[in-house]
Amino acid sequence: MDMTSTEPGAETTFMGVKREKIPxxxxxxxxxxxxxxxxxxxLKFCPHKVYTPLENPQRIxxxxxxxxxxxxxxxxxxxxxxxxxxxxxxxxxKLIKAERxx
Amino acid sequence: xxxxxxxxxxxxxxxxxxxxxxxxxQISKNHDDVIIGSMGALFSERPGEMRDFRTxxxxxxxxxxxxxASDLALARGRDDITSLSIPDIAGSVKDFDEKVDLVxxxxxxxxxxxxxxxxxxxxxxSLRAIEFIExxxxxxxxxxxxxxxxxxxxxxxxxxxxxxxIGASDFFQQMTSDVYYVDLAASGTHVEMFDDAGAMESTKIxxxxxxxxxxxxxxxxxSLEDSPELINESPYDRGWLYLIQPDDISELELLRDAxxxxxxxxxxxxxxxxxxxx
Numbered sequence: 177m178d179m180t181s182t183e184p185g186a187e188t189t190f191m192g193v194k195r196e197k198i199p200x201x202x203x204x205x206x207x208x209x210x211x212x213x214x215x216x217x218x219l220k221f222c223p224h225k226v227y228t229p230l231e232n233p234q235r236i237x238x239x240x241x242x243x244x245x246x247x248x249x250x251x252x253x254x255x256x257x258x259x260x261x262x263x264x265x266x267x268x269x270k271l272i273k274a275e276r277x278x
Numbered sequence: 279x280x281x282x283x284x285x286x287x288x289x290x291x292x293x294x295x296x297x298x299x300x301x302x303x304q305i306s307k308n309h310d311d312v313i314i315g316s317m318g319a320l321f322s323e324r325p326g327e328m329r330d331f332r333t334x335x336x337x338x339x340x341x342x343x344x345x346x347a348s349d350l351a352l353a354r355g356r357d358d359i360t361s362l363s364i365p366d367i368a369g370s371v372k373d374f375d376e377k378v379d380l381v382x383x384x385x386x387x388x389x390x391x392x393x394x395x396x397x398x399x400x401x402x403x404s405l406r407a408i409e410f411i412e413x414x415x416x417x418x419x420x421x422x423x424x425x426x427x428x429x430x431x432x433x434x435x436x437x438x439x440x441x442x443x444i445g446a447s448d449f450f451q452q453m454t455s456d457v458y459y460v461d462l463a464a465s466g467t468h469v470e471m472f473d474d475a476g477a478m479e480s481t482k483i484x485x486x487x488x489x490x491x492x493x494x495x496x497x498x499x500x501s502l503e504d505s506p507e508l509i510n511e512s513p514y515d516r517g518w519l520y521l522i523q524p525d526d527i528s529e530l531e532l533l534r535d536a537x538x539x540x541x542x543x544x545x546x547x548x549x550x551x552x553x554x555x556x
Contacts, residue, residue, distance in 0.1 A: 250477070
């Protein structure tokens with residue numbers, strides 16, 4: 177049994193590549209993020225339990241990165257502070273192609 | 279096969295009201311492809327009724343000069359109906375049975391005309407003969423259309439000569455549940471594989487449309503603006519999203535074929551069901 181990761185979602189695959197080999201999840205700009213004054217729009221929006229809220233100061237954090245749907249970046253559009261970014265789609269696709277060719 | 283939706287007048291007290299219902303009943307006895315519509319259900323937009331109404335040829339039988347049946351069909355978004363006025367067709371005849379026979383004769387003539395006309399567009403436009411792989415899982419019945427390519431984001435691609443048509447899979451629509459708003463990118467937009475182009479909103483979530491191929495959108499399915507439920511009702515056919523001029527058709531090799539995709543969604547479905555139990 178493969179025990180390389182115990183993180184949620186790590187064992188799933190995307191396009192035939194193990195999810196944990198694909199570095200796709202949101203990055204938070206902590207300078208911009210203010211936790212929407214306790215509203216946490218991204219947390220409320222994402223149905224995949226990617227985010228967790230932090231208190232004092234109020235910020236958002238990524239808790240389950242492999243639960244993030246590869247190529248989905250809908251949460252970044254919900255962010256009023258534009259504090260969420262994602263890797264380049266092209267780079268990730270290249271990486272997936274390379275993994276599939278192995 | 280395109281079915282025929284016959285909408286009889288609802289006026290019991292109207293001169294031709296009973297004629298329209300008798301005509302509809304007799305026609306439906308003699309034709310397997312005829313559905314009798316209900317003014318009440320069409321008025322209240324009952325989902326099953328609306329599906330039949332949208333996917334069929336529509337024949338309205340108007341029992342009097344107010345043309346309620348035709349007016350309602352128009353108000354529900356069909357501008358391609360065939361209207362038959364009972365006073366016009368049978369107003370000069372006294373005998374009830376004779377009236378019925380006259381209208382049936384006229385209606386059958388119209389139905390034959392339409393069939394020959396519609397068969398051309400039907401192949402392009404709707405109700406393709408689609409074969410499915412079906413699997414039952416928990417309370418779900420998952421349907422995957424054969425012959426299409428699928429992305430792991432649950433969108434399908436159908437190659438249509440020089441173009442590709444894309445849409446969301448049956449699994450996607452089941453997970454999303456009832457879609458009530460679809461926002462589509464405009465024709466002429468260029469997209470890269472796995473870009474998002476538009477979104478749909480359902481009672482459960484807002485989901486991005488992640489396009490499974492690179493290319494230029496040449497047409498978007500504008501009927502979804504008024505009828506977003508087609509995503510749920512006809513995910514592989516009338517609920518299509520974009521027609522795309524692909525940049526590089528060999529990209530499709532990265533996608534799954536139907537049986538491979540079925541295995542993939544079964545895994546996902548297990549995970550989804552597991553989540554609910556928690």
